[in-house]
Amino acid sequence: MFDYRQWGGSAGQPREELSFPRQREDYRTVIGWAAAHPEIDARRVFAWGTSFAGMYIVELAVSDSRLAGAIGQAPLVDGFAAARLASPVRGLQLLAVARPSRLGLRPPSALLAWRRPAR
Secondary structure (H helix, E strand, O other): OOOOOOOOOOOOOOOOOOOHHHHHHHHHHHHHHHHHOOOOOHHHOEEEEEOHHHHHHHHHHHHOOOOOEEEEEOOOOOHHHHHHHOOHHHHHHHHHHHHHHHOOOOOOOOOOOOOOOOO
């Protein structure tokens, strides 16, 4: 188990910036570390990921020959199709919040991604 750079217990700034290429590279780095570790059988390196990480695992399962196997749990495999299911109004709201921080005009914001069910 590991944290992507800039996330969780890992170092790096800005914090919690999503980057598909860097996160895939982080997976490859960890796979390389495990395969080279003297106490780990390189023929038994296995990867597992959920949601976005599951999307990376699907790609790594076919592209990284160092893996003996992989599990992609609930992987995001078609981001365009998923985006079409989202509300266009919500997408515009998120864009309005995210764009100024991406352009460096204000610090990054945490966004509410779920709501408590009504009672």
